[in-house]
Amino acid sequence: MQREVSAWRAALLSLVILALFLGGWELALQGAGQGGGPALDPEYAALLGQAAATGGQTPMPKPSEIGRRLFQLLSDPFYIRGPNDQGIGIQIAWSLGRVLLGFGIAALVAIPLGFVIGMSPLLNAALNPFIQVLRPVSPLAWMPLALFTIQDSSISAVFVIFICSIWPMLLNTAFGVSAVRREWLNVARTLEAGTWRTAFRVILPAAAPTILTGMRISIGIAWLVIVAAEMLVGGTGIGYWVWNQWNNLSIADICIAILMIGLVGLALDRLLGLAARAVAWNE
Template sequence: MISVESRRAFFLFLALFAGLLLVWQLSTASAPPRSPYGIPQGNAEYQMLMGHAPGTTQTREGFPGPARFAASALQALHAPFHNNGPSDRGIGWQVGASLLRVAIGYGLAVVVAVPFGFLIGLHPVIRRAVDPFIQILRPISPLAWMPLALYTIRNAEGCGIFVIFICSLWPIVLNTAFGVGSVRREWLNVARTLEVSWTRRILFVLLPAAAPTIITGMRIGLGIAWLAIVAAEMLVGSSGIGYFVWNQWNNLSLSNVLLAVLLIGFTGMVLDGALAALQRSVTYAE
């Protein structure tokens, strides 16, 4: 049975969505055509400098309205996984390429961050020793690592994976350490009294107790990873959704750019929802 609040929220969502479409339509209905870089269509001097006779410069049709965007999106989604070469791949293929890079880099970050977080969460001395390094490295923008990655790895694919790894590592480490350090001492004392081995303490006491906090860090890390891979692909990618956005902008296809932006948001929502469901499944009440 759907609650009254849920129905109200749904109708409010529909109203907001309809209002957004109306504003979108009104703001694009009378937009005058302009040249690709904001120069008025009738600027003869600019056209001559670009090597065109006045009036022959290719112009874009302005920001697409809802109807034109819907038609373009249906065309792009008609065959999302076609692959006719590096410069002609479907948008589904591009999203899949980005997800593969995120899966590799993020998976490596989880494998490294969770054990490291357990280590510094269990040993306060180690935590104090490494905390300055973490606090210095954590705020660094993922894109700031790109020049160093390009110089050392010398491979665009490896650079993207490294950026994903380094930017998603720290939230998982910090949340894991916090979760492990916050486990009630009584539970550990009982396990010690019963002479439970360290392996069983980690698997059956520490890990279940800290799981909600660990997955919170994983959710934050995954969100940062998805943001970073799009930006990284714009710089050095030859495939992926970030490369697709930049390539479509160069082709002056704003409809495809907008479609890619919406797919980026939708994919991020799905990824976060999957980890949110996992978090709910391991959450407990004391």
């Protein structure tokens, strides 16, 4: 058991680490991109970016610049100015919608299927090779196949989320169901509970923590995958937004996108963590 640490001391240390990191970043870039070359013809210099005008290259943005841009983006996150220019809040909402749709369908398929596999050792052994082969496939490898067969880019993105987030849920459900204690099943049988009653009143509560763990892993994967998928299909979403700002070589916006993706991923994980706590049981 780890020794308890006080929350405020940990928070303080986190803040110090963050401050050191950002301060070091800011300082390291002080004066970066200054070429110090000979003075250029003013007419020529006016046509160049700030750094290039002094003979250097446009440098990595400083944290202070990123902060200013973040404030600018967050002060109006939900604007829509045409199909290619929408606020960052709208983009995140699109991504969340796709993730929840793909993840939801995956849960609807994986949990019942996992139940069946967990209850039947024969099916478990028969399906295991397929699951083990398909499980480690990268989302990007599914994408061309999805685009070619489905021929619709937004459905393809949802399909890729589905196919990548189904495996942890499937495996965990199957494991949780097969690991239910024999005594409990025997008790249920002695009390003459039917198959359905046993499944819902005994097996489901017993396996719920394991299933929730699988869902928690899956939502993490789904959120990882959406960025890659949206970069490929384009249109809307935070992944597309990253790709778009990359086109514009706007590194500050990409840093902000990384921050946003991290925060939303954290929130999703915490939500499922809370759900897991609700179904946890102690003997």
